[in-house]
Amino acid sequence: MTRAVVTGLGVLSPNGLGVEQYWAATLKGVTGIAPITRFDPAGYPSRLAGEVDGFEAGEHLPSRLLPQTDHMTRMALVASDWALADAGVDPAEQAEFGMGVVTASASGGFEFGQRELENLWRRGSRHVSAYQSFAWFYAVNTGQISIRHGMRGPSGVLVSEQAGGLDAIAQARRHLRRDTDLVLTGGVDSSLCPWGLVAQLPSGRLSTSTDPDAAYLPFDRRAAGHVPGEGGAILVLERAGARPGQRPYGEVAGWGAGLDPAPGSDRPSALRRTAEAALADAGVDAADVDVVFADAAGTPELDAAEVAALAEVFGAGRVPVTAPKTMTGRLYSGGAPLDVVAALLSIRDGVIPPSVNTAGTAADGLDLVLDAPRPAALRTALVLARGFGGFNSAVVVRAAD
């Protein structure tokens, strides 16, 4: 079977712009969670976010793209540029239909959408932007990335809330196995505008804490929700050996997905079998897994379900578990691809990044990596992601050699 290897990374994270900045901050335990600055959050019950600081789209993108793009699309375009540069790929040298784009989305270009809704409702239909027809919708990042790099091969967009980023990577791997040499994949999201925040509040999962170091505490008895963030990661996925000079970070070796049963059912959550399906797809046993990047929802019930699922798959305390997203907040479709990046860099550098702020007091039987990075020889990592509504996805990455 064709092997799918990750050869380039592009990251915009609340705690670091660019792969190495993100990784250095993550190993140091530097958090990107802070009070919202994009608008005045004083009137809202949740006032913290993981905003991407220091990103000036005009420094990276042609000015003609700015009026037609939402903030999240600008970040996605830049992440794509960086990922291709990191891989050393010149898109112009690739076969006409040899490259594709598969991204995940959660809420589309929501800030752009709020502005145009305001134009329509306040001023009338003639004031709606000619770009509204595509700037907000879920497919926009894939479309704009494909145009920017001339990628004409099989492409797509998946939405499964926070699980979608892993589903997109799996879909990219399908394309490689069929007829495509290279796929840009991952997710970059942002809905940090007033309407986006208000639309998230009824999920009941947003923290109302105003202390950036105590607002998102997965696997902690004090857990009371998460902090929303923005950003994410775009990865270059290639067929192993498709191009001379490939320098793989690692292989996307396995994927699994499943949906939890409807409320009121006595059937179990799908998380355990999702993880097991990914391991089986990768052809590895639980004992082969060296580290788990947890979904780390930050709500007591979901955390308990994840602790239980990990104990069932691996045995209590048998595998190190970490949640670097404690430094970024939850990034919607961007969160799981960023965890895949962290997993690949962990394997590269032989070190597991820490989970911060949480004391791990609701992680009985979990070997949670807390506060400081832990050196370890790593070959295989499991990344878990769950999306609102019961979506579960898992990906196994491993060293490429």
Add this chain to the structure above:
Amino acid sequence: MAGQRRVVITGIGVVAPGGIGREAFWDLVTSGRTATRAISTFDPGQFRSRVAAEADFDPLAHGLTPREVRRMDRAAQFAAVCAREALADSGLGVADLPPERTGVTVGSAVGCTMSLEQEYAVVSDSGEKWLVDPSYAVPHLYDYLVPSSLAREVAWAVGAEGPAAVVSTGCTSGIDSVGHGCELIREGSADVVVAGAADAPISPITVACFDAIKATTPYNDDPEHASRPFDNTRRGFVLGEGAAVFVLEEAGRAAARGARVYAEVTGFASRCNAFHMTGLRPDGRELAEAIRAALDEARIDPTAVDYVNAHGSGTRQNDRHETAAMKSALGSHAYAVPVSSIKSMIGHSLGAIGSIEIAACALAIERDAVPPTANLHEPDPECDLDYTPLTARELPVGTVLTVGSGFGGFQSAMVLSAPGAAA
């Protein structure tokens, strides 16, 4: 390919303008009647285009509970009703589906925008407040923000617990979603996938965004004849709404239970034009490539295609673009094969229409008839294929090609074959 798992359609559910349910839909699209009319669900006075194809849909009458109606956006209601119809049609009950081996894929271009816009108007006080007021946010608002709720609702309707996702590739979502469902079965991630697409875009913000680029028809004085694919007087598409959902099954499983099979999905491919978010290259190069790739996967020659369900949106550029693509991909057979656009009758329901058109294709195979293109009186010299004007045709239909084209540059093609006919 020897040993490869194959995918068949064993159940169909449809919600479309002009009639709810599979049979009402088929009756309409083979009658040549149109379901386009003046927008009735809100006052469209300020808009350039005031025509739409609305579904006369009563969710309670179609089996949803008051709680489900309150919870679900209109698109989710369409999808859930279609899923139940498809399952009943397949002869399967919820108890017959192995939950962990049953997946869900739902295509949608604009998700739950109707509910989002309604709720936006409330929390913003009709656009007066940028800092919108959370005290008026309804409990299910987050379901509207993230449209994966559409897949979850379908899954809950049929008890599915396998892989589930929304596929959102603009106006090819309805083809790509079914294609994705087929991939899940072929690779062994599921044995059954409840796959389809839904959109309910007839709300002010969506009408306004197409107004802004003059993509929709200005024929407000003649709504019944406003959607004119391939006609020389066409001036844009008519916004529609609806859904179609299928029971896709691994072929061996369907055969073992003696299921009635509408068609096998034998080929699927998508490409991007990497050209423009809303514009199309006149030569249709990427759509032609998608058609060729889908025919290759189905391992058939272009001459085997008995009917082409066109994208046929009725915009100036689309209809020429896809005519060029068909000529490029099908060669001289493009002039011989009947082509039609059911958007002439039920409008363009964005992400949903690809699945609704697959429903038309599967029924065309089962019933040996093809729907017409309504309102086609005055041919465009640059659109010179046989578009099956005005009147449905009875003919043997063994293999069908359906195509779609969408904002973002997506170009998709799917091949369906009569059961047992595929190589």
